[in-house]
Amino acid sequence: MAKGKSVTHVINRDWCKGCGICVHFCPKQVLELDSDEKAVAARPEDCIGCKLCELRCPDLAIQILIEEGE
C-alpha cells in the first residue's frame, strides 16, 4: 500500500473489454482479469497509486482514487 494513503480502484465493468493492458503494465501485479475477462483489483493492498493503469486504459474504465491518510 502507498504510504499513508488509501487507494480505491473504481473499475467500470461495462466499459472494460479485457485487453489486459492494465494487468500487463501494473508494476505491482495488483490487477488481474477475472473469468469474465474483466479487470479486477485482486491485490489492492499492494497498489502504490502510480495510476499507470488509469492513464493507459483505452476504455477509460479505470479510475484510481487516492485519499491521503491520517
Next chain:
Amino acid sequence: MSDTQFDVNKYIRAQFFPQMWCPGCGHGTVMGALLRAIHDLGLENDDVSVVSGIGCSSRISGYLDFNTAHTMHGRALPTATGIKLANPNLKVIVPFGDGDSTAIGGNHFIHACRRNIDITAIVMNNRIYGMTGGQYSPMSGRGVKASTAPYGVPDESFDLVELAKGAGASFVARTTVYHAKEAQNTIKKAIEHKGFSVVEILSMCPTQFGRKNKAGEAPQMMEWYKDNTVPMGSKKLADNPDLIQRGVFVDDNERLEYCTAYQELVIDKVMKKG
C-alpha cells in the same frame, strides 16, 4: 490550470460508451490523454472544438462532449480552418488517423502546416486502415503486411515529423501510447501553442496490424513502442539509428499565425477602406 480531480464524465457523451474500438486499440489511450490535457489546461467544454474526418480514430468526435464535427474523409482540416476563422477564440483540435491525415487529406495537411493556423492536429498513427479491412497506408512502411500487401508493403513510409517540419508547422512533436503521461503533456503544450501544432502519437491496432504482422496482443504492441523509441537525440541512436525519436522537434513562437495575419492583412484593410 485546474487543481480539481479529473473526472472523465465531464468531457464525454457517456451514452455512447463503451466505445466501439476493438479491445486494446490505442486510440482510446489517446482519447484519455487528450481529455486529461484539456482538464489540466482548465478549459471548459464550450471553449473546445473537436473536428475529425473518417476512420476508426475519427470516431472520437462522437464520444466527446465539446463542439464537435464528424466530417468527410480527409477533410477535417478544411472544416476546422473554417471553424477557427469564424471563431478564433475556440481551441480547435483535429484528432485523425494516419490515412485520413497523410493520404486522403495529405494536401490539406501540408497547406494547414504552411498557413500556420492555430489548430492542434493529433495524428493517431497505427500504420493501417483499420475500419475498412486492414489496407496499408502511407505510414505503414516497407515490409509491413497488410490485406492489400500480403507479400509486404513495397513503398517507403512518410516521416510525419519531417513532413510537418518541411511544410512549415510551428509545433511538431512525436510520442506514443505507451508513454501516456508524455502524450498528455505534449498535447497540453500543443494546445497552448499559438500556431499549427502537429502531434504524432504512435498507436496500435491489434486487430488489423497486430494479427497480420504477428506483433502480439495489445500489451506486446505497446511494449514495442517502449523498446523501439527513444527521447530525441538519445545516445542509443549511435548504436541503432532505426530507433524512432520522441519529443518536441519544433516549437517556434515567432511565425505569424494565420488568424492574426488574416485580421491584419485582410479584415483591417477592408474595414479601413469602408
